[in-house]
Structure formats: C-alpha cells, structure tokens
Amino acid sequence: MNALVLLTLILFVSMTIIGGKKGVRSFVALFINFIVLIITVLIMTDPSANPILLTIIACILISCTTLFFINEVNHKTKTAFVSTILTTVLLLFFIAFITERTMIQGFADEEIEGLTTFSFYLGVDFVKIAASVIIMSTIGAVADEAISISSPMFEIYRHNPHLSQKELFLSGIRIGKDLLGSSANTLFFAFFGGYLALLIRFKDLNYSFGQIMNAKVFRAEMVTILCAGIGVALIIPITAFITSYVLVKFEVGKEQ
Structure with a gap:
C-alpha cells in the first residue's frame, strides 16, 4: 500500500x-481546503489574474469550510x-507592502540552481x-x-449576561493572551522546521551570519514568520471587539 494512502487512512481513523462526527467533518474539510488551494494556484498562473x-x-x-462546515453555522x-x-x-495589504519593500519576491539563488535552463519571465506579479x-x-x-476566542466569550456572556461590552472585550483579550504564545510558537516551528535543511546547507557552505541574514530565501522565511505572528496577534482585539459588540448589542449570547 502506498505510504500516503496508509497515512491518510491512519489520520482518518484517528480523527x-x-x-466523532466533528472529526469526520474536519477530515473532509482538509481535502476541501486542499482543493481550494490547488484551484487558486492554477488560476494564479494566468498573467491576467x-x-x-x-x-x-x-x-x-477556507474560512467558511473551517468555521461553518466543521463548527456549523x-x-x-x-x-x-x-x-x-x-x-x-x-x-494582506500590509504584507504586500512589506514584501515589496523587503524585495523577497521571486526565486532566491539557492532555489534556482537546478532551474537555470528555464525562463523566469512568467508574466505574473511576484510581489503579489x-x-x-x-x-x-x-x-x-x-x-x-x-x-477559540469567540466561543468562550459567548459562554461567559451566557453565564454573566450583566457584563458590559468593555468587560466582555477585556475577557476576550485575556483569552487571546493565553492563545497568543502557543499560536505564535506553532507557526514559528512549522515554518522554520521546513527550512532546517537549508540552515544545514548554509553551515556546509560556510555562510557567515551576515550572509545568512541577507540571503533572500532566509529573509523570505523570516518575513513569513513575523507577518504570521502579527496576524495571530491582530486577530485577538478584532475578534474580542466584534464579539463583545454583537453580544451586548443584539444579546445573542442569551439564546445559546
């Protein structure tokens, strides 16, 4: 049996x-999101896109699948x-600005050694x-x-309907603080682990610290990690504010 098929079956059985049913929906959602990403990438190859x-x-x-399909509407x-x-x-617009300023778009020297016979004039905007x-x-x-922030806030309001919007907002911020460290670390090790072989190659080629820091492929990875960290930090006050506003304004938490 193919190793990928075997691992897929093990993942499905485990989930x-x-x-239970939510585990099955989560498994199906993985493939739905995968298909969405594949279709998006294929359309991006069109220079007019x-x-x-x-x-x-x-x-x-992807958000609809992750939130509504798995956790219901x-x-x-x-x-x-x-x-x-x-x-x-x-x-997205912040990242587009940073990407253009840091000039990390396109291929790095370490990534094109085996592709020198091909043309890189693809007609697409590599910044975007x-x-x-x-x-x-x-x-x-x-x-x-x-x-993870919205759900506990609804439970808090359901048990304490007298709380003001400010109190709910601060509760959401406190919940987010507990999630921020683990989420940032998860993203950091996920991205950094993918480039562990590259760091070993830097060592074998006797790259200095300055050369590593100025290597395009390394800078691109660090920008990705930092922007991801900004994203998981930014979602905390936004979710806390929107959820607290909806709860107090429409009193929907009492219905849950």
Missing part, C-alpha cells in the same frame, strides 16, 4: 475515533468569520504572489484563533 483578489476569495472559502462562527476576513484583508503565499500560510491559524 473519527477521537473526534489578480493574486490578491484570488487570495481573498480563497481565504473566504451559528453566532459564534459568524463573528469568528467576520473577524477572520477583516484581519485577513488588513494583513509572495504576499498571497504568506497570507494563505496563516489563514488556518487566524481562523482557529478567532473561533
């Missing part, structure tokens, strides 16, 4: 046994969805492509943190 617009559409679809997931999309749009790659690398963590 089904531990997560706008990578930023495609990324926003892809993030909306309710007030908690709706507020988390709005918070996720708002954070994503703000972060680089920004799209970074934002789609963080959308899962942002959506997960949004629902």
Whole structure:
C-alpha cells in the first residue's frame, strides 16, 4: 500500500475515533481546503489574474469550510468569520507592502540552481504572489484563533449576561493572551522546521551570519514568520471587539 494512502487512512481513523462526527467533518474539510488551494494556484498562473483578489476569495472559502462546515453555522462562527476576513484583508495589504519593500519576491539563488535552463519571465506579479503565499500560510491559524476566542466569550456572556461590552472585550483579550504564545510558537516551528535543511546547507557552505541574514530565501522565511505572528496577534482585539459588540448589542449570547 502506498505510504500516503496508509497515512491518510491512519489520520482518518484517528480523527473519527477521537473526534466523532466533528472529526469526520474536519477530515473532509482538509481535502476541501486542499482543493481550494490547488484551484487558486492554477488560476494564479494566468498573467491576467489578480493574486490578491484570488487570495481573498480563497481565504473566504477556507474560512467558511473551517468555521461553518466543521463548527456549523451559528453566532459564534459568524463573528469568528467576520473577524477572520477583516484581519485577513488588513494583513494582506500590509504584507504586500512589506514584501515589496523587503524585495523577497521571486526565486532566491539557492532555489534556482537546478532551474537555470528555464525562463523566469512568467508574466505574473511576484510581489503579489509572495504576499498571497504568506497570507494563505496563516489563514488556518487566524481562523482557529478567532473561533477559540469567540466561543468562550459567548459562554461567559451566557453565564454573566450583566457584563458590559468593555468587560466582555477585556475577557476576550485575556483569552487571546493565553492563545497568543502557543499560536505564535506553532507557526514559528512549522515554518522554520521546513527550512532546517537549508540552515544545514548554509553551515556546509560556510555562510557567515551576515550572509545568512541577507540571503533572500532566509529573509523570505523570516518575513513569513513575523507577518504570521502579527496576524495571530491582530486577530485577538478584532475578534474580542466584534464579539463583545454583537453580544451586548443584539444579546445573542442569551439564546445559546
């Protein structure tokens, strides 16, 4: 049996046994999001396509799958969805600006050694492509943190309906603080682990510290990590504010 098929079956069985119906939905959501990403990448190869617009559409679809398909449609997931999309749009334009300023778009020297016979004049905007790659690398963590803040806030309000919007907002911030460290570390080690072989290669080639810091591929990775960290930090006050506003303004938490 193919190793990928075997690992997929093990993942499915594990998620089904531990997560039940929600585990099955989570497993299906993985493939739905994978298909969305593949289609988005294929459309991005068209020079007339706008990578930023495609990324926003892809993030909306991924957020819908992650929040509504797995956790069903309710007030908690709706507020988390709005918070996720708002954070994503703000972060996307910020990342596009940073990407252009740091000049990390395109291919680094370490990545093109075996591709020198091919043309790199693809007719696509690599600044926007680089920004799209970074934002789609963080959308899962942002959506997960949004629902992790929104859901406890609804429970807090359901048990304490007398709380003001400010008190609810501060409760959401405190919840987010507990999530921030673990989310940032998860993103850091996920991205950094993927480039561990590159760091070993830097050592074998006797790169100095300055050469490593100025290597395009290393800078691109660090920008990705830092922007992802900004995203998981930014989602906390946005989700806390939107959720507290919805709870107090419409008193939906009492219905849960």
